[in-house]
Amino acid sequence: MRALVFDGKLEYCADYPTPVPNAGEALIRVCYAGICATDLEITKGYMGFKGIPGHEFIGIVEKCADESLIGKRVVGEINLWCGTCEFCIGGNKTHCPNRTVLGIYKKDGVFADYVTLPVRNLHLLPDSISYLEAVFIEPLAAAFEILEQVELKDKKVCVIGDGRLGLLCAQVLALTGCRLTTIGRHPEKLSILKNRGLRTRDNADGLGREFDVAVDCTGSNDGLNEALRIVKPRGNIVLKTTVADRGAFDLNQIVIDEITITGSRCGPFGPAIKALAEKRVDVMPLVDKIFPVEEGLAAFEHAAKKGVLKTMLRF
Ligand SMILES: [Zn+2]
Numbered sequence: 001m002r003a004l005v006f007d008g009k010l011e012y013c014a015d016y017p018t019p020v021p022n023a024g025e026a027l028i029r030v031c032y033a034g035i036c037a038t039d040l041e042i043t044k045g046y047m048g049f050k051g052i053p054g055h056e057f058i059g060i061v062e063k064c065a066d067e068s069l070i071g072k073r074v075v076g077e078i079n080l081w082c083g084t085c086e087f088c089i090g091g092n093k094t095h096c097p098n099r100t101v102l103g104i105y106k107k108d109g110v111f112a113d114y115v116t117l118p119v120r121n122l123h124l125l126p127d128s129i130s131y132l133e134a135v136f137i138e139p140l141a142a143a144f145e146i147l148e149q150v151e152l153k154d155k156k157v158c159v160i161g162d163g164r165l166g167l168l169c170a171q172v173l174a175l176t177g178c179r180l181t182t183i184g185r186h187p188e189k190l191s192i193l194k195n196r197g198l199r200t201r202d203n204a205d206g207l208g209r210e211f212d213v214a215v216d217c218t219g220s221n222d223g224l225n226e227a228l229r230i231v232k233p234r235g236n237i238v239l240k241t242t243v244a245d246r247g248a249f250d251l252n253q254i255v256i257d258e259i260t261i262t263g264s265r266c267g268p269f270g271p272a273i274k275a276l277a278e279k280r281v282d283v284m285p286l287v288d289k290i291f292p293v294e295e296g297l298a299a300f301e302h303a304a305k306k307g308v309l310k311t312m313l314r315f
């Protein structure tokens, strides 16, 4: 099968072996896949991953013990949990210490014609969600995770960063009716939010320490410092950024001002699918460019350029 493979260097391979599903798994033919910041970090050494990266996708089930799934359009949760440890039994499957993670940790991902995933990780898609929209379900679920973690009702909230994840988080947080501002540096990206009636700013100048919650979606080391400048004492900073190289931080302000820092990663697929199906969020303005998988290296180069939104691979 065709695949992008990372082994210290990302390469296109035309004849990579097709994966064989284990018991309880489905073989899925990938239709479209999205390149996200995590994939770019992986090619810089994040998680020490080797193999096929990629975790945002829509595919069609080709082989599966449950024949009712064959031919169905699916998306998949990316954490492969064991189901028997204390974390799994306690309902914290995404923190299972025995887990592998699709295209991120010890499990080949979706930048290939085929991928295997446990059937329990799969979600069927309603017809009202298009192929391209479906690619955003995984990152959209990550945005919904914030709603599981922090009470936002009536709060003054700031999303910092107008990149791919920032634009998704802003739309999702806005659904709560919180008083939301998004700070970004790209007028054309902020206009996606403005067009939906959301408040935006092109910098933090003139802002005091006035937000109950600040959400760092910058994808850079500066995001936390920026959040610390605008969050109220006893406020909450939600970190969505993972970078291969985390710098050092002065933690004193966090102690003095009793700031809560909330790490936030993968989230629930159900609400993400529902919000897309009900058209309560709009991801299509985020589609930047679609490359055939053979041009995957060019796609990665494109995705790494400043200001680019969602780059996709087509199979
Ligand atoms: Zn991702």
Ligand SMILES: [Zn+2]
Pocket: 081, 082, 083, 084, 085, 086, 087, 088, 096, 097, 098, 099
């Ligand atoms: Zn487990």
